Amino acid sequence: MCIFFFPCIDPFKMFSSFFQQLELITPFQLYFNPELIFKHFQIWRLITNYLFFGPVGFNFLFNMIFLYRYCRMLEEGSFRGRTADFVFMFLFGGLLMTLFGLFVNLVFLGQAFTIMLVYVWSRRNPYVRMNFFGLLIFQAPFLPWVLMGFSLLLGNSIIVDLLGIAVGHIYFFLEDVFPNQPGGGRLLRTPSVLKAIFDTPEDDPNYNPLPEERPGGFAWGEGQRLGG
Incomplete structure (x- = not known):
């Protein structure tokens, strides 16, 4: 799934900053502005505000590394074999952040989206021990808060981090906590259209295909157990 998304997301994030450096585009053409979106129909701003992490520098690289790392770990971990559910998390988180x-007063939401991914991963892996730059050792659920404190030390606004934590917590609660509560249930259901697009249909266990005729009678493509 990251293989599907990152040709669409990571290069766009890098190209957005690269084009901005070349002054081919400006942040004023990308930022989130409800008036320009709904009154002037600049719909692209609903997407481009997630694709800009500022000029190439420490903050840009920091966000790109965390976005790639935790997106990949979610895909290969709790979302393994559930690509449609993974896409639905992206859409749900993006919609909620937009609302x-x-x-x-936020004009770019890409960093908040990264924090949301970090939060969901950290809550689903509560016993993983983290090492932050060799200075702090803590359990994974504290990672979003450590990142928020680090952002505060760098002089950045923590509103972005709090938004990502809030959206991540809402998703985690609705997906992982509430369905397991007495009287609870699943409120988030991946639309069937996403499952049809992204999920590979399961093989019918009752389907028994006829053996193919192979030229020369050789078992082409069939392997043997080593040492057998």
């Missing part, structure tokens, strides 16, 4: 973005 929250209408009420907070």
Whole structure:
């Protein structure tokens, strides 16, 4: 799934910053502005505000590394074999952040999206021990808060981090906590259209195909157990 998304997301993030450095585009053409979106129909801003992490530098590289790392670990971990559910998490998180973005003064939401991925991974891997730059050792659920404190030390606003943590917690609660509570149930269901697009149909266990005729009678493509 990251293989599917990152040709669409990571290069765009890098190209957005690269083009901005060359002054081919400016952040004013990308940022989230509800008035320009709904009154002037600049719909692309709903997507481009997630694709810009600022000029190439420490903050840009930091966010790109964390985005790739935790997206990949989620895909290969709790979302293994569930590509449609993974895509649905992206869509749900993006939609929720966009709605929250209408009420907070944020113009770029890419970092909040990264924090959301980190939060979901950290809550699903509570016993993993983390080492932050060799300075701090802590359990995974504290990672989003450590990143928020690090962002605060760098002089950045923590509103972005809090938004990512809030959206990540809402998704985690609805997907992992509430369904297991007495009287609870699944409120988030991946649309069937996403499953049809992204999930590979399961093989019918009752289907028994006839053996193919292979030229020369050789078992082409059939392997043997080593040492057999």
